[in-house]
Amino acid sequence: MxxxxxxxxxxxxxxxxxxxxxxxxxxxxxxxxxxxxxxxxxxxxxxxxxxxxxxxxxxxxxxxxxxxxxxxxxxxxxxxxxxxMSFVPQERNVFGPLTVAENLSISAFLHPARAKRKADEMYARYPFLAARRRSQARTLSGGQRQILAMAMGLMTEPSxxxxxxxxxxxxxxxxxxxxxxxxxxxxxxxxxxxxxxxxxxxxxxxxxxxxxxxxxxxxxxxxxxxxxxxxxxxxxxxx
Ligand SMILES: Nc1ncnc2c1ncn2[C@@H]1O[C@H](COP(=O)(O)OP(=O)(O)OP(=O)(O)O)[C@@H](O)[C@H]1O
Ligand SMILES: [Mg+2]
Known part of the structure; x- marks a missing residue:
């Protein structure tokens, strides 16, 4: 800074x-x-x-x-x-066939060792993601998908x-x-x-x-x- x-x-x-x-x-x-x-x-x-x-x-x-x-x-x-820096694109910002948990997990590419702890943070912040963690991302509503995309962006611990x-x-x-x-x-x-x-x-x-x-x-x-x-x-x- x-x-x-x-x-x-x-x-x-x-x-x-x-x-x-x-x-x-x-x-x-x-x-x-x-x-x-x-x-x-x-x-x-x-x-x-x-x-x-x-x-x-x-x-x-x-x-x-x-x-x-x-x-x-x-x-x-x-x-x-x-x-x-973490960038959430306008389109195609989640992997539809993958589960919520898989989407979060692969987004922790910078710090794989902290992936589980970060995912738990996301589940605490956005409880619907926890409830849907085994659902394919494509089955979420549009609003839920955008929150998932943002949560994926947070998995790298951006500034x-x-x-x-x-x-x-x-x-x-x-x-x-x-x-x-x-x-x-x-x-x-x-x-x-x-x-x-x-x-x-x-x-x-x-x-x-x-x-x-x-x-x-x-x-x-x-x-x-x-x-x-x-x-x-x-x-x-x-x-
Ligand atoms: N991948 C690409 N290859 C070539 N040209 C592109 C590409 N993406 C966008 N453009 C062109 O760049 C210009 C700006 O596009 P851009 O997507 O940045 O606009 P935008 O302000 O985000 O528009 P919108 O409000 O529709 O999202 C447009 O003329 C567009 O056709
Ligand atoms: Mg645009």
């Missing part, structure tokens, strides 16, 4: 899936200790690409990524995981959790429960960087937010303030 308490600094990164087209065109953000930070923006803005870049799944052509004071720009995803649209496709009730789980994790000291389509609800529980448009920072600020900003509401939040 740097002295200022900055967990993550993304500085002017440029990157994409081919050298022909850069999706991220100089994107920057930061996450401070204790924060929930939310990225919103239109479909195709590059939000998922940004999280993938942070997680080490994309080759950058410029810019830098600093995690807890360490430049991790040249580290791959495993290296970044070892330094405390920063990256969540890509954790409430995608969930009912309003399940989305609320997911946000409650995010708040609870953050209250226990875990900084969280998430992308969300439920932008108003997400910004309201966030310390700060960023608006990403066409791979560039468009606006940033205090979460609830962004959620109630008339221009932001008109442009990005449906009025």
């Amino acid at each position: 740097s002295e200022a308490g900055t967990v993550l600094t993304v500085d002017a990164i440029v990157g994409g899936y081919s050298t022909a087209e850069q999706i991220l065109k100089g994107t920057s953000l930061r996450v401070e200790r204790g924060e929930i930070v939310t990225i919103i923006g239109p479909n195709g803005a590059g939000k998922s690409t940004l999280l993938k870049a942070v997680a080490g799944l994309l080759t950058l052509s410029a810019g830098s990524i600093t995690l807890n004071g360490r430049d991790v720009s040249r580290e791959n995803a495993l290296g970044r995981a070892r330094h405390g 920063l959790l990256l969540l890509d649209e954790p409430t995608a496709g969930l009912s309003p009730k399940a989305a609320d429960e997911l946000f409650e789980a995010v708040i609870a994790l953050n209250a226990d000291g875990l900084p969280i960087l998430m992308v969300e389509q439920h932008a108003v609800e997400a910004l309201e529980i966030s310390t700060r937010g960023y608006v990403l448009v066409a791979g560039r920072n468009s606006a940033e600020g205090n979460g609830p303030a962004l959620a109630s900003d008339p221009d932001i509401r008109r442009l990005f939040l449906g009025g």
